[in-house]
Amino acid sequence: MxxxxxxxxxxxxxxxxxxxxxxxxxxxxxxxxxxxxxxxxxxxxxxxxxxxxxxxxxxxxxxxxxxxxxxxxxxxxxxxxxxxxxxxxxxxxxxxxxxxxxxxxxxxxxxxxxxxxxxxxxxxxxxxxxxxxxxxxxxxxxxxxxxxxxxxxxxxxxxxxxxxxxxxxxxxxxxxxxxxxxxxxxxxxxxxxxxxxxxxxxxxxxxxxxxxxxxxxxxxxxxxxIPCRKFLLEELEFRDAKPSEVQEKAGELSARLRRENPEAIIRIILKGTLEKGIRVSDVVFAGEVGTFMDNKLNEHMFRADLKAIREMREKKLSMREMGEARMRKKMEGKASLFEPLELFEALANGAEEGMAYLQGRMKPAQ
Ligand SMILES: [Mn+2]
CATH class of the missing domain: 3.60.21.10 (Metallo-dependent phosphatases)
Incomplete structure (x- = not known):
């Protein structure tokens, strides 16, 4: 079969x-x-x-x-x-x-x-x-x-x-x-x-x-x-570039890819370095739906921060998993009023729901 x-x-x-x-x-x-x-x-x-x-x-x-x-x-x-x-x-x-x-x-x-x-x-x-x-x-x-x-x-x-x-x-x-x-x-x-x-x-x-x-x-x-929306990922590398150069090259690439692939999801990664004294935030792009401009210029200067952010973004759920694991560990072997996972889930939906859950658990059984 x-x-x-x-x-x-x-x-x-x-x-x-x-x-x-x-x-x-x-x-x-x-x-x-x-x-x-x-x-x-x-x-x-x-x-x-x-x-x-x-x-x-x-x-x-x-x-x-x-x-x-x-x-x-x-x-x-x-x-x-x-x-x-x-x-x-x-x-x-x-x-x-x-x-x-x-x-x-x-x-x-x-x-x-x-x-x-x-x-x-x-x-x-x-x-x-x-x-x-x-x-x-x-x-x-x-x-x-x-x-x-x-x-x-x-x-x-x-x-x-x-x-x-x-x-x-x-x-x-x-x-x-x-x-x-x-x-x-x-x-x-x-x-x-x-x-x-x-x-x-x-x-x-x-x-x-x-x-x-x-x-x-x-x-x-x-x-x-299966039929699937096309996804294109391109990288552009720069060396000591001026913002105008980055904007022009990235803009050209983005426009060409969009023209050739009207429906695609497009991601362009910008790598390398900017001219001395220029900040990454000086490079600005006009946003376009379905095109993701990923500015990694001068990344070596703040790589640790970026890495942490990216990891968090890519593993959105890992925060929840870490929270759950910590709560389970803390409550291990302790008799408690509440189920750690249930409380965690209620808290994940907001403080009010967490409180409501605890109040519910504190009521005498009927
Ligand atoms: Mn999945």
């Missing part, structure tokens, strides 16, 4: 809102035609609590897909224990099957495959997560076994306590599928399809977007590109 593997659609992503829908829909529609079953690897939505507009549009879309969908939730959808996340909501709406430390057997024409899934767990708990998975799920030897994850992998992402590909391989599944990483990666028995929408504007994201089609008989995969 044919298994489609889609990941990280980030539906509702504010910067490229419409792309996030049309490109997700293109992937699922194509998979619906070509595959017998669709596996989804998390971050279907961009937020934990998508708007009714977004939920309504996705529920009706997924109900129009004929092939069964099995999905896990990603870090963008993760909520505290017991709270319903939007992937769980889609299951309640009858649109998909949500797997989380659970498994299913899918059968077609007498052929069976075994699918297990673990929704995203914070990096510092990922190894414990895999242990729990091992303890909870027995892999049947009779069928092809597939595991769906949504985790950072140390081979591709920099960070502490990350899972390695070895950790995943040791679990004993025939095929491990992972979301979370937005660029496509593959190794024997291991596939990362990447995101269907551009989110980070990195060089890797200039590669085609799409999904994997896996043939269970041949045990081979094929990458299927």
């Amino acid at each position: 044919k298994v489609a593997v889609i990941a990280d659609t980030h539906v509702g992503y504010p910067r490229f809102y419409e792309d996030s829908f049309t490109q997700a829909e293109a992937a699922f529609r194509d998979a619906d035609e070509k595959a017998d079953i669709i596996l989804f690897l998390g971050d279907l939505y961009d937020t934990r609590v998508p708007s009714l507009q977004i939920l309504g549009r996705t529920i009706s879309f997924f109900r129009s897909i004929k092939k069964p969908i099995y999905a896990i939730h990603g870090n963008h959808e993760r909520r505290s224990k017991g709270a319903l996340n939007p992937v769980g909501l889609l299951e309640k709406a009858g649109a998909i099957n949500h797997l989380n430390f659970s498994s299913a057997i899918f059968e077609k024409d007498g052929e069976k495959i075994f699918i297990a899934g673990m929704g995203n767990v914070p990096d510092d708990l990922a190894k414990a997560g895999l242990e729990k998975l091992k303890g909870t799920i027995q892999i049947p030897q009779a069928h092809l076994s597939i595991l769906m994850l949504h985790q950072s992998v140390s081979e591709f992402v920099f960070g502490e306590n990350l899972l390695s590909m070895d950790d995943m391989e040791r679990l004993g599944y025939d095929l491990v599928l992972n979301g979370h990483i937005h660029a496509r990666k593959e190794a024997p028995g291991f596939l990362i399809p990447g995101s269907t929408v551009i989110t980070q504007l990195t060089k890797e994201e200039t590669q085609p977007r799409g999904y994997y089609l896996y043939d269970t008989n041949e045990r081979k995969h094929e990458f299927i590109p």
